[in-house]
Every structure is written in C-alpha cells, then in structure tokens.
Amino acid sequence: DPIAPIDPGEAEDFLRxxxxxxxxxxxxxxxLAIVRAQIAATGSYVHTTEELSYGAKMAWRNSSRCIGRLYWRSLVVLDRRRARTADEIFSLLVHHLQAAGGGQEGGKIRPVISIFAAAxxxxxxxxxxxxxxxRYAGYRRDGDVVGDPRQADFTAAMEGFGWRGKGDAFDILPLAVEVPGEPVRLYExxxxxxxxxxxxxxxxxxxAELGLRWHAVPAISNMRLTIGGVNYPLAPFNGWYMGSEIGARNFADADRYNLLPTVAERMGLDTSSxxxxxxxxxxxxxNRAVLWSFEKAGVRISDHHTESQRFMSHLRNEEKAGRQVPADWTWIVPPISGGITPVFHRYYAEMDLRPNFYPNEHACPYAQN
Amino acid sequence: DPIAPIDPGEAEDFLRxxxxxxxxxxxxxxxLAIVRAQIAATGSYVHTTEELSYGAKMAWRNSSRCIGRLYWRSLVVLDRRRARTADEIFSLLVHHLQAAGGGQEGGKIRPVISIFAAAxxxxxxxxxxxxxxxRYAGYRRDGDVVGDPRQADFTAAMEGFGWRGKGDAFDILPLAVEVPGEPVRLYExxxxxxxxxxxxxxxxxxxAELGLRWHAVPAISNMRLTIGGVNYPLAPFNGWYMGSEIGARNFADADRYNLLPTVAERMGLDTSSxxxxxxxxxxxxxNRAVLWSFEKAGVRISDHHTESQRFMSHLRNEEKAGRQVPADWTWIVPPISGGITPVFHRYYAEMDLRPNFYPNEHACPYAQN
Ligand code: HEM
Ligand code: HEM
Known part of the structure; x- marks a missing residue:
C-alpha cells in the first residue's frame, strides 16, 4: 500500500x-537522528538528492526479474519531486523519453528514471x-484486434474519453495523467x-511488406519505487531493449501480435506438423529482423546472448562486493534459446530486497495484465 | 537415506x-492392519504387485520436472524384485531396453520401469x-574430450576396471552392476x-558428414523410487525422447557435444557477432535434424511444442480429477523457444509429493553431475 505510514525500521535499514x-x-x-525526528513529526521524511539517486540504483540492483543489471551504477536519476500539475508531469515525461535517447535524433539509449513526488x-x-x-493501441474489430491486443482494454478506455486513434496496427497511445482532485487528462x-x-x-x-515497427525505448511506468519506506508511485524507468522482448514476446505471443504464422507462411515453411x-x-x-533493424537504425539494442553474458559478469561483480544477487530464473532466462545462454545453467537466490520496484496495482483502472 | 527404517505414516498415506x-x-x-504388523515385526513391508505398479505410476505423476506426464497411467511396470545376482540384473536391464522398444527391430518406444529389490x-x-x-563414453585427450564430456569421469573409471572403448565419439558405455558383497561387474x-x-x-x-547419432531410449537409472516409505534404489525408467533433450542439450551444451559452432560453420553463418x-x-x-532423423527411422520421439500441449492437457485432466500438479517451471519449459510454448505462460505449484523419484546420491562413486 503506497499510502501506508512510513516504517522507521525500513528507513533506517536503507540509510545505513x-x-x-x-x-x-x-x-x-x-x-538517522534527523530522519527519525521527521518521521515522528510528519509521518514521513524527505530523501536528499543523493539518497534518492542511490536508492533508485539499489532498486534496480535488487530487481530480481531484470537481466540488465550490470550497469546499475550508470542509471540517470531525474529528480521530479516538485512537479504537481498534469501539464508539468506530461512535459517531464516527454523530457524523459528525450533524455533516454528515445526521441527523434536519438538512438543512443541510456537507462533513465524520473522520480515524481512521494506518496x-x-x-x-x-x-x-x-x-x-x-505503447501501441489495440482496437477490437469483429472479434479480432488491430494493433496490440494487450492494450485493447486501455485503448477502449481512451476512446471512452474521446481519444481517436488512426486505427492502424502501430498507433501510439496517449498518456493518461491523473492528479489529485482533477479528472484524468489525455496527452498525445x-x-x-x-x-x-x-x-x-x-x-x-x-x-518490409509486413509493415512492422517498434518503439526504441521500453519505459515502464506502472511500477512503484520504494526507497527506505518512502513510496514513489510515479517513477517511470527505462533501459534499452533486449531484442527478444520484441521478437520473442511482443511480436510472437499468441495474445500479442501473433506473427509466427504470418512469417512462417511468407517463408514458405511446412506448417503441417x-x-x-x-x-x-x-x-x-x-528476432534477427528486430536486432538487425535496430542496429541499422543506430538504435541501441542488445541480443539475449550478450545480455546473458553481462548478467554473468554482474553476478561475479556482486559476489566480489560481498552481495547476493536476488534473481528470478523464470524471468532471467530468455524466452528464446534459453538452454544455450549461460544464465540457464544455474539457480539463483530468490529474495525480496529493498529498495525495489513493485507492481502499482492501484495506478490504473484499466490495468493491462 | 534409502536404508532408513520405514515411516509407517508414509506407508499409510500411500496405501489410503x-x-x-x-x-x-x-x-x-x-x-493397513497387515502392513502395520509387517513393519512392526520386520521394520519394512512388501508391496503387492498392484501397489507397486500403481505406486510407480503415482511417482511418475508426481515428478515435478517431467513434462511427459500425460500418459502416466500407461507406464509398463516390470516387477524385478526377485533378481539378486549381477548376471540376473544385467539380463533384466537388457530386457528392459527391448521391452521399451529401444532394441534392434524396435522403435515403438513405450514408457517402462523395471523395479528391483527394495532397500x-x-x-x-x-x-x-x-x-x-x-550413454556414450567421453575420453579425455590432450585437454579435450572425444565423445560425451559428461561421461569423462565415468569413462575413466570404467577404463580403470579394464574396459576399453573404441575411442570414438559414440561408444556405448558398459553397465556397471554392483551387488552386495561382490566387486562391481562390467557388462557390454x-x-x-x-x-x-x-x-x-x-x-x-x-x-551426415558430422557422423552424429543418438540412442533411441532415455532410460534414467540413477534415481531412487520411493513408494509408501519403501525405497527402490534400482528402478530404471524410460519414456521416449523429447527432441530438444538431444538437440538443445546433449548436442548443444558447451560442456556436452558443443556442436553449435560446427553446425554454424557448415551453414556458413556470420559468427562475428x-x-x-x-x-x-x-x-x-x-533440433530439426534430430526430429527428422528419428521420424525417418521410425523411432518414436516428440517435439517440444507437442509435449507442451500434452502437458497442458495433463494439467486439465488432473484438475478435473481434483489433484494439484506439482511442477518445476525451470524444468518444464523447454530449453529452446520457451516463450512460444504454452507451458511458459503460467506458474505451477511446487510440491514434493510422494511416491516420487529422488537422485540416488550414493549409487555411483563416479557420479556424472
Ligand atoms: C539497461 C538495459 C536493460 C535491459 C537490457 C533490461 C532487461 C530486462 C528484461 C529483458 C526484463 C524482462 C522483461 C519482460 O520479460 O517483460 C527486465 C525486467 C525488469 N527490469 Fe530491466 N533492463 C534494463 C534496464 C532496467 C532499468 C534501468 C531498470 C530500473 C531502473 C530495470 C528494472 C527492471 C524491472 C523492475 C523489471 C521487472 C519488470 C516487471 O516485473 O514487469 N531494468 N529487464
Ligand atoms: C513418455 C515420455 C516422456 C517424456 C517425453 C518425458 C520428458 C521429460 C523431460 C524433457 C524431462 C527433462 C529432462 C532433462 O532436462 O534432463 C523429464 C524429466 C523427468 N522425467 Fe520424464 N518424460 C517421459 C517419461 C517419463 C517416465 C516414464 C518417467 C518415470 C516413470 C519420467 C520421470 C521423469 C523424472 C523423474 C524426471 C526428472 C529427472 C531428473 O531430475 O534428472 N518421465 N521428462
């Protein structure tokens, strides 16, 4: 619960x-003395810029589902705690995408997090x-979906608020920002x-005739960041894509773009068995197409072999630093060619360490999963 | 510990x-009355043929790492509890392979278990x-291994007992049978x-020039079967192969036959990145080669898509029967194309139910893993 009172023990553990x-x-x-007094007086406390920044990096380091943690120290932390209005928030989200290298003229993708006000x-x-x-819209049309089926509920909700997309397979959804005391506002x-x-x-x-495209930056915006007992319900973060997220999930999953039958048919494969x-x-x-296209376009992406090797380096680094690496095998092992990646051939400690990111169940009335 | 005293509670749970x-x-x-009396008098009890047979099927049904459980009722159970000498045991193991359809003239592979005397x-x-x-021998030669590296220790041990293989990549290892009070005996x-x-x-x-081959039947012989508190340390069982066990693990793993670089080179692939x-x-x-070759040879095998679908049917069957299906995601999801198999997209109950199979740590002084 993001609006529960602060646990002083968690604050102390983090600060130490x-x-x-x-x-x-x-x-x-x-x-610690200051923070204890702040909590006693106000029920919460305020992180210094440095605590905020390092706390976000620790949260990434503790993300047991993330294979990309080798570069956790390099996270760019944008302190947006003072933004209040929907307009301000929207313009800072636009800024986030550009800072991440995910705007036009971009391509050199960098890991960035924008941290908005604490709950x-x-x-x-x-x-x-x-x-x-x-994310791309998904439009329900006669029992089928045009676009991303995962976004069909959300898209319908946006249409309910008057939004109209082109009706194509890759229409970018508007951002829906809701600040306290105001109705939700939609921004293109x-x-x-x-x-x-x-x-x-x-x-x-x-x-090329398939007309496929994908956006450069995966920027997750529905997770709550928690640092030392303080919750940041709006703290979107991004890395660069690992190709298989697009090629083996977004494009391949039967309940997403479901492209395997189409590609196989075009390849002339025998699908009888x-x-x-x-x-x-x-x-x-x-997956080759995804990696090749991003590379050709000069947009940073990595393949699952390279990210697996990096994760193995991360494990070694962290061991040297005397830290355990919490990891969830079922998320770390890539969805394609799992057995030939080095991350497959061992088990991991499963621990819930903090700071960390958690699903923000209450953020969206039209949650996508 | 296979020679611990029988737990009467486990016996009762199983029988009920x-x-x-x-x-x-x-x-x-x-x-139950008879069994309680037997345990009180002798420290153990003897399963009826039907208890043994159904217990083995339950052990398969409870094997949380096995994707092939849909056909658990069809297991052929060979009661070999009376075999005592190494010669007897060896000749019954030969019989097992033939009964499984894995001998010459075979190909119609059936799931079989041979249950030898209880501990x-x-x-x-x-x-x-x-x-x-x-299994195929692995010979250490100047820092490299000819054959299956996983069997290098075992092969060296066999050589220590005077066994000599041809020195090829696919030499079948002898069976090493050890009965109480006698030195181990090797059988071709x-x-x-x-x-x-x-x-x-x-x-x-x-x-074809790569000279690859594989045996028709995977018959695991290093697991202890436990039924109602009684341990059967020698109870080899087999199913048919799922192709990826050969194509994505035995042939592909860097510490097994490590064939990806060779195949890629022959295919003329760009391995620079x-x-x-x-x-x-x-x-x-x-993997295509493995499946195609087995099919062409008339030897039963299945692909990971088909086995995944069967496992989904198994989940439905068991749910209908009111039973939970213990399953280990990390073993159930195939090592190739995991994300596009239906078994990937859910979690499973992880439970240690009995009857079951357990690693037989004490069976072999030269264990292979
Ligand atoms: C730098 C490049 C990065 C790569 C290549 C990477 C890779 C991945 C991948 C492949 C996943 C699994 C996604 C899925 O299957 O849906 C994942 C999950 C995750 N990553 Fe990373 N990541 C990167 C950066 C980051 C950053 C900067 C953060 C946070 C600061 C982060 C936090 C997470 C979290 C919290 C999850 C779990 C998401 C969930 O539960 O849905 N990652 N990452
Ligand atoms: C009928 C066809 C069968 C198929 C396709 C099948 C498939 C598989 C596969 C793919 C694995 C994972 C192997 C690995 O990654 O090393 C496995 C493991 C296992 N299977 Fe099956 N199986 C079959 C029959 C059986 C039978 C008849 C039994 C026992 C009566 C059995 C018991 C087990 C056990 C205990 C494991 C775990 C082995 C370990 O821990 O190393 N399976 N099975």
Missing part, C-alpha cells in the same frame, strides 16, 4: 546501507495510467519524443 | 491414496553405477538391445 556503500556521504548517525501517508497521489510511456506524445524503428530483415525482402519446427524457425527470423 | 484411487483393490483397512533398513543393496542405461550391452539413430538433416546434405543469432539458427537446425 546507503551511507555504508557511499562513504563520501559521511556518517549516517546524524542523518504521503493517507493522501491521494498523481497517477499515470499507462503501463509504459510508449509529440513526434519528436518518440523514436521508432521500421522492422525489416537482412535477407527477406518481403519482410509441429515437428518441422516452423514456429522455431519463424521465431529466429523475427 | 492408492486404494482410494483404485476402488477395485477393495477396502484399505484390512491391508532393507540397514542393509546394503544392489547398485547400477550408470546414470542412464545407454549387446547390439540387439541398443537401437541408435544416425542423425541427418532434411535439407543439408553435409549434415552474437546479434546475427547464429547460435539460435544452428540450434534450430540441430
């Missing part, structure tokens, strides 16, 4: 660890209804804020 | 469930050192007992 890992911040005891005990807080800053992302990559294939000319492995063959080509 | 699921066995109470509290018991009935499997499939590719003619997905492409072709 933060100051221990960052000797340049000085001794923790004086800071105050018992108080309402600003919400973004979208699950990611950039400006073109300059959204870099997209048309998906073609290194060998199959017909691939599963044992021809036509699905697997189409899947690999779909 | 067994008789409940099999009304034709009659009321359980009289049987008696405090007593030594017969052991088979091999992890599977059919006769040709008629071992069906093998040469691996070729539906399109790549050069594939991971993002060309050359590993994934070679992996799919390796």
């Amino acid at each position: 660890q933060c100051y221990l890992e960052n000797p340049r911040l000085g001794p923790v005891e004086p800071r 105050q005990p018992g108080q309402p807080y600003a919400k973004l209804w979208n699950e990611q800053l950039v 992302l400006p073109e300059r804020a959204v870099l997209e990559v048309p998906v073609t294939h290194p060998e199959f000319g017909w691939f 599963e044992s021809t492995l036509w699905r697997d063959r189409a899947l690999v080509e779909l | 469930q067994c008789y409940l699921e099999n009304p034709r066995l009659g009321p359980v109470e009289p049987r 008696q509290p405090g007593q030594p018991y017969a052991k088979l050192w091999n992890e599977q009935l059919v 499997l006769p040709e008629r007992a071992v069906l093998e499939v040469p691996v070729t590719h539906p399109e790549f003619g050069w594939f 991971e993002s060309t997905l050359w590993r994934d492409r070679a992996l799919v072709e390796l």
Whole structure:
C-alpha cells in the first residue's frame, strides 16, 4: 500500500546501507537522528538528492526479474519531486523519453528514471495510467484486434474519453495523467519524443511488406519505487531493449501480435506438423529482423546472448562486493534459446530486497495484465 | 537415506491414496492392519504387485520436472524384485531396453520401469553405477574430450576396471552392476538391445558428414523410487525422447557435444557477432535434424511444442480429477523457444509429493553431475 505510514525500521535499514556503500556521504548517525525526528513529526521524511539517486540504483540492483543489471551504477536519476500539475508531469515525461535517447535524433539509449513526488501517508497521489510511456493501441474489430491486443482494454478506455486513434496496427497511445482532485487528462506524445524503428530483415525482402515497427525505448511506468519506506508511485524507468522482448514476446505471443504464422507462411515453411519446427524457425527470423533493424537504425539494442553474458559478469561483480544477487530464473532466462545462454545453467537466490520496484496495482483502472 | 527404517505414516498415506484411487483393490483397512504388523515385526513391508505398479505410476505423476506426464497411467511396470545376482540384473536391464522398444527391430518406444529389490533398513543393496542405461563414453585427450564430456569421469573409471572403448565419439558405455558383497561387474550391452539413430538433416546434405547419432531410449537409472516409505534404489525408467533433450542439450551444451559452432560453420553463418543469432539458427537446425532423423527411422520421439500441449492437457485432466500438479517451471519449459510454448505462460505449484523419484546420491562413486 503506497499510502501506508512510513516504517522507521525500513528507513533506517536503507540509510545505513546507503551511507555504508557511499562513504563520501559521511556518517549516517546524524542523518538517522534527523530522519527519525521527521518521521515522528510528519509521518514521513524527505530523501536528499543523493539518497534518492542511490536508492533508485539499489532498486534496480535488487530487481530480481531484470537481466540488465550490470550497469546499475550508470542509471540517470531525474529528480521530479516538485512537479504537481498534469501539464508539468506530461512535459517531464516527454523530457524523459528525450533524455533516454528515445526521441527523434536519438538512438543512443541510456537507462533513465524520473522520480515524481512521494506518496504521503493517507493522501491521494498523481497517477499515470499507462503501463509504459510508449505503447501501441489495440482496437477490437469483429472479434479480432488491430494493433496490440494487450492494450485493447486501455485503448477502449481512451476512446471512452474521446481519444481517436488512426486505427492502424502501430498507433501510439496517449498518456493518461491523473492528479489529485482533477479528472484524468489525455496527452498525445509529440513526434519528436518518440523514436521508432521500421522492422525489416537482412535477407527477406518481403519482410518490409509486413509493415512492422517498434518503439526504441521500453519505459515502464506502472511500477512503484520504494526507497527506505518512502513510496514513489510515479517513477517511470527505462533501459534499452533486449531484442527478444520484441521478437520473442511482443511480436510472437499468441495474445500479442501473433506473427509466427504470418512469417512462417511468407517463408514458405511446412506448417503441417509441429515437428518441422516452423514456429522455431519463424521465431529466429523475427528476432534477427528486430536486432538487425535496430542496429541499422543506430538504435541501441542488445541480443539475449550478450545480455546473458553481462548478467554473468554482474553476478561475479556482486559476489566480489560481498552481495547476493536476488534473481528470478523464470524471468532471467530468455524466452528464446534459453538452454544455450549461460544464465540457464544455474539457480539463483530468490529474495525480496529493498529498495525495489513493485507492481502499482492501484495506478490504473484499466490495468493491462 | 534409502536404508532408513520405514515411516509407517508414509506407508499409510500411500496405501489410503492408492486404494482410494483404485476402488477395485477393495477396502484399505484390512491391508493397513497387515502392513502395520509387517513393519512392526520386520521394520519394512512388501508391496503387492498392484501397489507397486500403481505406486510407480503415482511417482511418475508426481515428478515435478517431467513434462511427459500425460500418459502416466500407461507406464509398463516390470516387477524385478526377485533378481539378486549381477548376471540376473544385467539380463533384466537388457530386457528392459527391448521391452521399451529401444532394441534392434524396435522403435515403438513405450514408457517402462523395471523395479528391483527394495532397500532393507540397514542393509546394503544392489547398485547400477550408470546414470542412464545407454550413454556414450567421453575420453579425455590432450585437454579435450572425444565423445560425451559428461561421461569423462565415468569413462575413466570404467577404463580403470579394464574396459576399453573404441575411442570414438559414440561408444556405448558398459553397465556397471554392483551387488552386495561382490566387486562391481562390467557388462557390454549387446547390439540387439541398443537401437541408435544416425542423425541427418532434411535439407543439408553435409549434415551426415558430422557422423552424429543418438540412442533411441532415455532410460534414467540413477534415481531412487520411493513408494509408501519403501525405497527402490534400482528402478530404471524410460519414456521416449523429447527432441530438444538431444538437440538443445546433449548436442548443444558447451560442456556436452558443443556442436553449435560446427553446425554454424557448415551453414556458413556470420559468427562475428552474437546479434546475427547464429547460435539460435544452428540450434534450430540441430533440433530439426534430430526430429527428422528419428521420424525417418521410425523411432518414436516428440517435439517440444507437442509435449507442451500434452502437458497442458495433463494439467486439465488432473484438475478435473481434483489433484494439484506439482511442477518445476525451470524444468518444464523447454530449453529452446520457451516463450512460444504454452507451458511458459503460467506458474505451477511446487510440491514434493510422494511416491516420487529422488537422485540416488550414493549409487555411483563416479557420479556424472
Ligand atoms: C539497461 C538495459 C536493460 C535491459 C537490457 C533490461 C532487461 C530486462 C528484461 C529483458 C526484463 C524482462 C522483461 C519482460 O520479460 O517483460 C527486465 C525486467 C525488469 N527490469 Fe530491466 N533492463 C534494463 C534496464 C532496467 C532499468 C534501468 C531498470 C530500473 C531502473 C530495470 C528494472 C527492471 C524491472 C523492475 C523489471 C521487472 C519488470 C516487471 O516485473 O514487469 N531494468 N529487464
Ligand atoms: C513418455 C515420455 C516422456 C517424456 C517425453 C518425458 C520428458 C521429460 C523431460 C524433457 C524431462 C527433462 C529432462 C532433462 O532436462 O534432463 C523429464 C524429466 C523427468 N522425467 Fe520424464 N518424460 C517421459 C517419461 C517419463 C517416465 C516414464 C518417467 C518415470 C516413470 C519420467 C520421470 C521423469 C523424472 C523423474 C524426471 C526428472 C529427472 C531428473 O531430475 O534428472 N518421465 N521428462
């Protein structure tokens, strides 16, 4: 519950660890005294810029589902705690996409988090209804869906508020910002804020005819960041894409774009029996196309082999630092060719360490999963 | 510990469930009285043929790592509890392979288990050192291994006992049988007992030149079967292969036959960068070759899509029967194309139900993993 009172023990644990890992911040005891007094007086406390920044990095480091944690120290933390109006929030979200390298002229994607105001005990807080800053609409049409079926409920909700998309397979959804005491407001992302990559294939000319594209930046906006007992319900973050997220899930899942049958047909594969492995063959080509297209467009992306190797390095680094790495095997192992990635061949500690990110169940009345 | 005293509670739990699921066995109470008396008098008890048979099926049904459980009722149970000498045991193992359809003239693979004598509290018991009935030797040669590296220790041990293999990549290991009070004895499997499939590719003619082959039957022989508190340390069982066990693990793992670089080179793939997905492409072709070759040879095998669908049916069946299905996601999801199999998209109950199979740590002084 993001608006529960602050747990002083969690605050203390965080501060001790933060100051221990960052000797340049000085001794923790004086800071603890201040924080205790703040909590006693106000029910909460305010992070310094440095605590906020390092806390966000720790939250990434503790994200047991994330394979991309090697570069956790490099997270760019944008302190947006003073933004209050929907207009302010929207314009800072646009800024986030550009800072992340995900706008027009971009491509050099950097991990960024924008941290908006902390929830105050018992108080309402600003919400973004979208699950990611950039997502494609899904329109229900005669029992089928045009676009991303995962967004069909959300899209219908936006239409209920008067939004009208073009009705194509890759229409960017508006951002739905709701600040306390006001009705939700919808904002169109400006073109300059959204870099997209048309998906073609290194060998199959017909691939371009499928008309596929994807956005450059995965910016998750429906998770609550918690640092030392303080909850930040609006704290969108992004890394760069691992190709399989697009090629093996968004494009391939039967309840998403479901492209394997189409690709297999175009490839002329024998789909009369599963044992021809036509699905697997189409899947690999779909993933090649994604990686190749992003690389050609100069948009940072990585493949699941490279990210797996990086994660192995991360495990070694953290072991050297004397820290355990909480990890969820079922999320870490990529959805394609799992067995030939090094992350497959071991088990991991499953622990719920804080700071961390948690699903923001209350953020959106039209949640996508 | 296979030679611990019998737990009468476990015996009772098993018998109640067994008789409940099999009304034709009659009321359980009289049987319970007999078993309690047997345990009190001898420290153990003896399963009826029907208890043994149904108990083995339940053990399969409870194997949380096994995707192949849809056909658990069809398990053929061979009661070998009276075999005592190494010669007897060996000849019954040969019979097992033939009954499973894995001998020459075979191909119609059936799930079979051979159950040898139960361990008696405090007593030594017969052991088979091999992890599977059919496995290929691995010979250490100048820092490299010819054959299956997983069997290198075991192979060296066999050589220590005077065994000499041809030194090829697919030499079938001898069976090492150890009965109480006697030194271990080595037996060569006769040709008629071992069906093998040469691996070729539906399109790549050069594939045959790699000289690959694999045996028809995976018969695991290093697990202890436990039924109602009684331990059967020697109870080898087999199903048919799911192709990915061979194509995505035995042939592909870097510490097994490690064939991806070879296949990729023959395919002429660009291996200069991971993002060309050359590993994934070679992996799919390796798996196509395995499935195609087994099918062409008339040896039963199944692909990971089909087994995943069967497992989904199994989940539905068991739900209808009011039973939970213990399952380990990390083993159930296939090592290739995980995300596009239906088993990927849900979680499972993780429970340790009995009867079941457990690793037999003490069986082999040269354990393979
Ligand atoms: C730098 C490049 C990054 C890569 C390649 C990467 C990769 C991934 C992948 C592949 C997943 C699984 C996604 C899925 O299957 O839906 C994931 C999940 C996750 N990542 Fe990362 N990540 C990166 C950066 C970040 C950053 C900057 C953060 C936070 C500051 C983060 C936090 C998370 C969290 C919380 C999840 C779990 C999401 C959920 O539960 O739905 N990651 N990451
Ligand atoms: C009928 C066809 C069968 C298929 C397709 C099948 C499939 C599989 C697969 C793919 C695995 C994972 C193997 C690995 O990754 O190493 C597995 C594991 C297992 N299966 Fe099955 N299976 C079958 C029959 C059986 C039978 C007859 C039994 C026992 C009576 C059985 C018991 C087990 C057990 C205990 C494991 C775990 C082995 C371990 O822990 O190493 N399976 N099965």
